[in-house]
Amino acid sequence: xxEVEQDPxxxxxxxxxxxxxxxxxxxxxxxxxxWYRQYSRKGPELLMYxxxxxxxxxxxxxxxxxxxxxxxxxFIRDSQPxxxxxxxxAMSKYRDDKIIFGKGTRLHxxx
Amino acid sequence: NAGVTQTPKFQVLxxxxxxxxxxxxxxxxxxxxxxxxxxxxxxxxxxYSASEGTTDKGEVPNGYxxxxxxxxxxxxRLESAAPSQTSVYFCANRNGDIPNTEAxxxxxxRLTVV
Numbered sequence: 001x002x003e004v005e006q007d008p009x010x011x012x013x014x015x016x017x018x019x020x021x022x023x024x025x026x027x028x029x030x031x032x033x034x035w036y037r038q039y040s041r042k043g044p045e046l047l048m049y050x051x052x053x054x055x056x057x058x059x060x061x062x063x064x065x066x067x068x069x070x071x072x073x074x075f076i077r078d079s080q081p082x083x084x085x086x087x088x089x090a091m092s093k094y095r096d097d098k099i100i101f102g103k104g105t106r107l108h109x110x111x
Numbered sequence: 112n113a114g115v116t117q118t119p120k121f122q123v124l125x126x127x128x129x130x131x132x133x134x135x136x137x138x139x140x141x142x143x144x145x146x147x148x149x150x151x152x153x154x155x156x157x158x159y160s161a162s163e164g165t166t167d168k169g170e171v172p173n174g175y176x177x178x179x180x181x182x183x184x185x186x187x188r189l190e191s192a193a194p195s196q197t198s199v200y201f202c203a204n205r206n207g208d209i210p211n212t213e214a215x216x217x218x219x220x221r222l223t224v225v
Contacts (some may be wrong), residue, residue: 006153008151008153031211043216043219046213049213061162067126088153097142097161097167097205098156099144100156101154103153
């Protein structure tokens with residue numbers, strides 16, 4: 001079992017819809033959770049990060065962590081065509097240099 | 112400021128050839144990483160370096176060597192390229208002085224081994 005599991009998609013939704021992206025993980029030592037966005041032929045860029053369980057909101061984006069279920073989510077409200085990209089979840093253990101990534105989910109927002 | 116700069120951006124190699132992928136940062140960060148990205152596989156860690164002069168293996172180190180000669184540069188070497196090493200390679204860095212901060216990525220090197 002890989003440490004981090006993420007459905008690669010692709011996921012296609014109409015403009016304006018709410019998008020839900022998810023990852024599961026197996027190692028309870030992960031404490032720092034990140035979502036990266038990667039546009040085609042570009043490097044990944046940090047979108048959101050959060051520590052431990054709970055929600056964090058930034059504009060149209062909400063990151064959610066449920067440590068008891070080892071499950072993290074990214075919600076995108078009022079999705080826009082410019083949100084079309086690959087979204088990668090990532091996580092690391094406290095004070096550990098290594099960051100482990102999921103496979104990434106390709107998202108298409110249809111105008 | 113350029114952030115993380117990778118060279119070259121594209122490369123085609125023949126099987127058995129060698130090459131070095133270069134990565135340089137101007138962010139004064141301690142930690143540097145090399146990842147490879149393949150379709151459906153996400154980002155897989157090849158090697159990382161927590162500080163100048165130290166390197167550690169990641170998930171997929173076989174067939175690669177790295178060198179961290181100074182704080183600014185971290186190179187990845189393929190001694191005898193194989194078609195299985197066709198991939199997009201990303202260099203990244205992170206401020207190791209502050210626990211659990213984000214990683215910053217370069218724009219990638221697209222390598223094809225024929």
